[in-house]
Amino acid sequence: MIELFIVLTLILLNGLFALSELAVVSARRPRLTALAAANRPGAQTALRLASNPGRFLSAVQIGITLIGIVNGAYSGEAFGAQAAHALQGLGVPQKLATPLGFGVVIAVVTYLSVIVGELVPKTLALRNAEGIACTVAPFMAGFSRAAAPAVWLLDASTRLVFRVFGQSVEPESRVTDEEIRTIIAEAESAGVIERGEREMIAGVMRLADRAVVGLMTPRTDVDWIDITAPEAEIKTRLITTPHSRLPVGEGSVDKLIGVVQTRELLAAFLKGELLDIRTHVRKAAIVPDTTDALDVLGILRQANVPMALIHDEYGDFEGIVTPADILEAIAGVFRSDQTSAEPHAIERDDGSWLLAGSMPADEMADRIGIVLPPQRSYETVAGYVLAHLMHMPRTGEHVDIAGWRFEVIDLDGRRIDKVLATQIRPMRGLAPRRVY
Secondary structure: OHHHHHHHHHHHHHHHHHHHHHHHHHOOHHHHHHHHHOOOOOHHHHHHHHHOHHHHHHHHHHHHHHHHHHHHHHHHHHHHHHHHHHHHHOOOOHHHHHHHHHHHHHHHHHHHHHHHHHHHHHHHHHHOHHHHHHHHHHHHHHHHHHOHHHHHHHHHHHHHHHHHOOOOOOOOOOOOHHHHHHHHHHHHHOOOOOHHHHHHHHHHHHHHOOEHHHOOEEHHHOOOEEOOOOHHHHHHHHHHOOOOEEEEEOOOOOOEEEEEEHHHHHHHHHOOOOOOHHHHOEOOEEEEOOOEHHHHHHHHHHOOOOOEEEEOOOOOEEEEEOHHHHHHHHHOOOOOOOOOOOOOEEEOOOOOEEEEOOOEHHHHHHHHOOOOOOOOOOOEHHHHHHHHHOOOOOOOOEEEEOOEEEEEEEEEOOEEEEEEEEEOOOOOOOOOEEOO
């Protein structure tokens, strides 16, 4: 009975080492840091073990190896003869009963060690890695100190092998955008966050990767005031515009001098005052079209007027960006009585998507599940299609890209206004096929 108790104790001790190994290795560092800040017992020790995985894994391996050797030798010695005697009683010859008895004992102990000493503890560790890591960390730290010479030898040997092969033993602590998106999707599936929250988080992540040209209102869509125009024309523009701020230029949109608040001009107009636009013009920030979206956000926070004028490398005006454009990139298109804004993407019953040409390309990629190259010269769906067609399209023309067919179904002059994306069978190994 004592022998059986010793064997089971060794198996359970092996399970403790396996539990500790997976719990500390799979524990999330930010979660452990939060637990340590909350003074959770063992959290600080778990952080130290996780920060030096070489020594920790060496200590675990020493414990598991020693237990395996002792358990195998002891169980064979304690139960091998009894198993052989039992087999002889069943009529098995003595020459065969002795090795067979030892084999049966080792097989049973190995089975229990795999189930009770490995699989069950590791499955348990995955359920609550951080909590278990905090609980077992003091024990593992004490064992590591007790076996310090052997731990140092194994850790140094491991580092030597890595150096021989020109590899670094230090773990890479890097989280990719795709991993964050996967975690967010899992949180939505588990009901931790709502779908709207996931979409807004995705919008923030896309915003961080965009240049300002992916947010701006292009010059062709910008309402502006020509300071040299007749007063009646200027008043009509002020009355009919849905915008609270308008750029002001001298004869051309390429000669902008600033921005005016329409309500200030309307107030002066209603009071019967002389319409002197120059006195109401405020200087606006001018930023190059290569500026990142987050940098523009900082510029808008500090600007006298929340509007930035975008210019290219030649100094030509390209468009404007406002806080509303940034909010739209995060939360989606807003509808109002003044505008007839439509959603950028509409999913149809057959699984195809009706896409606006002005829709950001990265948002389109997230919607239909394709991957865009990290370095690209376009920001919109229209630019994505043009980059693969490499010529100005006609209505009805289409191109097959990444398993999807993009068909131009509406043109606004030379601008692609609407695109129909339909999924087709992917053609692996083939370049995008242009259709004329």
